[in-house]
Structures are given as structure tokens and as C-alpha cells.
Amino acid sequence: MEDNCSNKICGDKKKLIARANRVEGQIRGIKRMIEEDAYCDDVLNQISSAKAALDGIAKVILENHLRKCVVSGIKNNEENKVIDELIYTLGKMMK
Amino acid sequence: MEDNCSNKICGDKKKLIARANRVEGQIRGIKRMIEEDAYCDDVLNQISSAKAALDGIAKVILENHLRKCVVSGIKNNEENKVIDELIYTLGKMMK
Amino acid sequence: MEDNCSNKICGDKKKLIARANRVEGQIRGIKRMIEEDAYCDDVLNQISSAKAALDGIAKVILENHLRKCVVSGIKNNEENKVIDELIYTLGKMMK
Amino acid sequence: MEDNCSNKICGDKKKLIARANRVEGQIRGIKRMIEEDAYCDDVLNQISSAKAALDGIAKVILENHLRKCVVSGIKNNEENKVIDELIYTLGKMMK
Numbered sequence: 001m002e003d004n005c006s007n008k009i010c011g012d013k014k015k016l017i018a019r020a021n022r023v024e025g026q027i028r029g030i031k032r033m034i035e036e037d038a039y040c041d042d043v044l045n046q047i048s049s050a051k052a053a054l055d056g057i058a059k060v061i062l063e064n065h066l067r068k069c070v071v072s073g074i075k076n077n078e079e080n081k082v083i084d085e086l087i088y089t090l091g092k093m094m095k
Numbered sequence: 096m097e098d099n100c101s102n103k104i105c106g107d108k109k110k111l112i113a114r115a116n117r118v119e120g121q122i123r124g125i126k127r128m129i130e131e132d133a134y135c136d137d138v139l140n141q142i143s144s145a146k147a148a149l150d151g152i153a154k155v156i157l158e159n160h161l162r163k164c165v166v167s168g169i170k171n172n173e174e175n176k177v178i179d180e181l182i183y184t185l186g187k188m189m190k
Numbered sequence: 191m192e193d194n195c196s197n198k199i200c201g202d203k204k205k206l207i208a209r210a211n212r213v214e215g216q217i218r219g220i221k222r223m224i225e226e227d228a229y230c231d232d233v234l235n236q237i238s239s240a241k242a243a244l245d246g247i248a249k250v251i252l253e254n255h256l257r258k259c260v261v262s263g264i265k266n267n268e269e270n271k272v273i274d275e276l277i278y279t280l281g282k283m284m285k
Numbered sequence: 286m287e288d289n290c291s292n293k294i295c296g297d298k299k300k301l302i303a304r305a306n307r308v309e310g311q312i313r314g315i316k317r318m319i320e321e322d323a324y325c326d327d328v329l330n331q332i333s334s335a336k337a338a339l340d341g342i343a344k345v346i347l348e349n350h351l352r353k354c355v356v357s358g359i360k361n362n363e364e365n366k367v368i369d370e371l372i373y374t375l376g377k378m379m380k
């Protein structure tokens with residue numbers, strides 16, 4: 001049985017940080033656009049792109065979380081804790 | 096009639112930059128969580144919070160954009176351009 | 191200038207009703223699946239499809255509404271009313 | 286261990302059907318609004334309400350599915366099948 005993954009992030013850490021770095025760059029770009037009076041539509045489209053990039057990161061983490069933590073948690077009879085957390089997390093993701 | 100707002104961002108620039116700064120801090124927090132092997136659910140919830148904060152910024156810009164640029168553009172008979180852009184922008188926001 | 195469209199639906203009425211009929215059929219299909227104890231994932235996927243179909247209808251109506259009612263309303267100096275309504279509507283669509 | 290729930294819907298069947306009936310009524314209301322040339326904003330808001338009602342039904346089914354089928358499937362060593370399906374379903378729900 002796999003280890004409970006509560007003490008390591010789910011997913012390829014290096015790639016996830018590289019993706020988060022790109023989002024950070026996008027946010028800085030958005031700040032610069034606001035400062036330099038960019039056209040509203042362009043700022044809004046950049047915000048949509050940053051959100052889509054965050055969704056991409058979340059999707060990777062969620063998929064790994066399901067395959068690792070959730071499976072091992074349930075096999076270790078911690079289903080109540082694991083599923084309660086998952087429902088809370090999915091609720092926030094779907095809002 | 097109001098000026099066409101294509102050369103100034105729609106909304107209180109100072110407040111918008113302050114909000115974008117907070118999002119930038121959230122993204123750095125997410126990177127740190129990934130580096131330090133935070134629990135997946137906690138990272139996912141932080142990503143949802145950053146997305147909600149970006150939505151808040153977009154909502155302010157969109158509302159001001161509608162009240163200013165869209166109204167003045169249409170009054171200046173640029174409705175085709177203004178509405179085409181708006182439909183594209185809303186399409187990205189709703190995806 | 192176009193007429194204010196407050197007394198006719200924005201979009202091809204016949205096509206919109208045909209699409210709404212298909213959604214009604216999807217909802218009846220979902221009810222049947224629930225009654226016949228279909229597998230949860232299949233029911234959830236049908237619900238997602240019905241939501242996507244509703245989004246498709248909403249997109250057509252919104253686009254036509256922007257091109258017709260919103261433009262004519264603003265040209266008739268009713269921008270406050272028209273934009274207030276639009277912001278409320280978009281707020282509900284984006285929730 | 287609970288039974289694998291693949292042969293019964295997750296959730297209180299009677300209540301779920303009652304909720305689906307209400308959505309069906311909403312869709313018929315939307316068709317009537319389109320036929321009677323209701324104001325676009327009103328139709329769009331009704332569509333948003335129907336989507337929210339479908340989300341409510343999906344949320345109940347998903348929560349029960351996680352607590353029952355997913356848990357029992359994993360305990361029965363069918364994690365690959367169960368998690369693959371779940372990822373597909375969540376992907377459609379989050380689109």
C-alpha cells in the first residue's frame with residue numbers, strides 16, 4: 001500500500017513551481033497593465049489567462065491527490081477525514 | 096458625453112494595484128506551500144482563494160468598463176468594435 | 191436606430207425553443223436515470239451536459255441582447271437602466 | 286464494508302426526483318418566456334437559476350457518490366477504475 005501522502009505535495013514539484021512562477025509573472029504583468037492604463041478588455045483577458053493557468057495547476061494537484069492521498073487514506077480507514085476534506089476542497093473549486 | 100476610455104484603466108488604479116499585489120502574495124504563498132510539501136487540500140484551497148481574488152478584480156474592471164468605455168463607445172457609433180470585444184472578453188471570463 | 195428590444199426575445203425564437211426542448215428531454219432523461227438507479231457518474235455527466243446546453247442557449251441570447259437591446263438602450267440614453275440590468279445578469283451567469 | 290453502489294443512485298431518490306421535476310418546470314418556463322418574447326435579461330436569469338438548481342442536484346449526488354461508491358470501490362481494490370471515472374466526471378463538472 002502506498003504511504004499516506006499528507007507530508008508531500010501531490011505532483012511533480014519542480015514542474016508545479018515552474019508553472020506557479022509563470023502565474024506570478026502573469027500577475028506582475030497585470031499590475032503593470034493597470035499602472036500603464038492598458039485597455040480594460042486586455043487586462044480582463046490577462047486575468048482570465050492567469051485564472052486558467054491556476055486551474056491547470058489545481059487540476060494536476062487534484063488528480064495526483066485523488067490517486068495517492070485519497071486512495072491511501074481510504075485504504076487506511078481514514079475515509080471520513082479524507083472525504084470530508086475532499087468535499088470541502090471541491091466545493092471551493094466549483095464555486 | 097464621456098471620453099472614450101481606451102487610454103485609461105477602468106476603476107480606481109490604486110485600489111486595483113493593491114488588490115493585484117495581494118494576489119501576487121497569494122501566488123508566492125502557493126509556491127512556498129508547494130516547495131515545503133504542504134498538504135494538497137491546503138494548496139488547492141489557496142489556489143481557489145487566489146482565483147476568487149482575481150475574479151473580484153475582474154468584476155470591478157468589467158463593471159467600470161461597461162459603465163464607461165462601452166457606453167461612450169456606443170454613443171460614438173463604435174458599437175461593432177466595442178460589442179465584439181466585449182463578447183470575446185465575456186467568453187473568456189465565463190469559460 | 192434599432193428599436194428597443196424589450197418586447198422581443200433576442201435570437202432566433204424557433205431555434206432557441208428547439209434547443210430548450212432538447213434540454214427538457216435531457217432533464218427527463220436525468221429523472222429516468224435517477225428512477226432506474228443509474229450509476230452516479232453517468233447521472234453527473236448528464237447533468238453537466240444539460241448545463242452546457244443551457245450555457246449554449248444563454249450565450250446566443252446574451253450576444254443578441256448586447257448587439258440589440260444594450261446598443262439601442264444606450265443610444266436612447268437609458269444606459270443606467272440597461273447597464274445595471276446587464277451587470278446583475280452577468281453576475282448571476284458568472285456565479 | 287459497504288456494498289459497491291454501482292447499482293443504485295447515490296442520494297435520496299425521492300428528493301432527487303422532486304428536485305429534477307422542479308428543474309423540468311423551470312425549463313418549461315424558459316420555453317414559455319422565449320415563446321412570449323420575454324425580456325432577454327429575465328430569460329438569462331431564469332437560465333442561471335436552472336443551472337444553479339442542477340448544480341444543487343449534482344452536489345448531492347457527488348457527495349453521496351464519494352462517501353459510498355468511491356470509498357467502497359477503493360476498499361475493493363478497484364481504485365484505478367473508480368478514480369479514472371471520478372477525474373473524468375469532475376473534469377466535466379468544472380468546465
